[in-house]
Amino acid sequence: TYYNVAVVGTGAVGKTILEVLEERNFPVGSLKVLATKRSAGKKVVFKGEELVIEETRPESFKGVDLALFAGGGASKEFAHEAVKYGAVVIDNSSAFRLEPDVPLVVPEVNPEDVKWHKGIIANPNCSTIIMVVALKPLHDAARIRRVIVSTYQAVSGAGQEAIDELLAQTKQILNNEPISPQVFPYQIAFNIIPHIDRFVEKDYTREEMKMVNETRKMFHDETIAISATTVRIPVIRSHSEAITIETERKLTPEEARELLSQAPGVVVVDNPREQKYPMPIDASGRDEVFVGRIREDISSDKGLCLWVVADQLRKGAATNAVQIGELLIENNLI
């Protein structure tokens, strides 16, 4: 069976969705690429064929089986319209993630939740996806009670303009020219900024609270204590996370390494003696979540520290969305 697919959005995530659909040989019958008026008329290439980007309208979803929304404002405007026309929507924006009747899914973590979808399935935030893929096998084995995480997030998480800004600023600074930050609130080249998205509650940012609330929703456990600090660093692609967990039952680093090396979607890169650990340059372009620096938390009885890296445009966004689509097909849910 082949499916009529629409991809809504042609930014960094939309483009990556097209690449992933092609690479994974997703059973695409017909493909529509939809975007705002600004991009309409431009072309994209899918499986060697040129496709003209169309402006998104409610009627665009007529006959569409699966609509992959890449994120942004289009979701609020058109996701429900797409469902009315009979499409199943996989949505990468934050618009519906915490709605009780919308499943929030990472296939390695809570695949069963796709079964109760009512038309929309939400794709979690990139930094959350990366964290939960690494934590799920540990949670299943020893029940995580507390998580403390600091992120080191690549500029591409903020879109193509953010990449352009980092490259331009780097050149300007090396040439002793003045800079004028547009995408980020401060200089990002040769700097880091401990602030992603807006400040919301108790001086935490929205990005930080996404990691708290989305993780609890997918683990079906509102009692896990989670505190995040999310930080933008001058790296082009792939997010990194320093994570410390406390579990109900003590988990040794050896046991954690064993569990993670068996876990779907995870690659363990952990050999301090040979200076082997995950880094953004190695994770970029890959679909797996890389875990290393697995060690005892020497400050706590039942604590464990990990270093986790993944390509946030792929597993953190596009690949996860396409995997949800594959899960829907396997379960006859489209």
Ligand code: 2RA
């Ligand atoms: C970021 N969390 O890196 C994002 C994008 N969803 O800014």
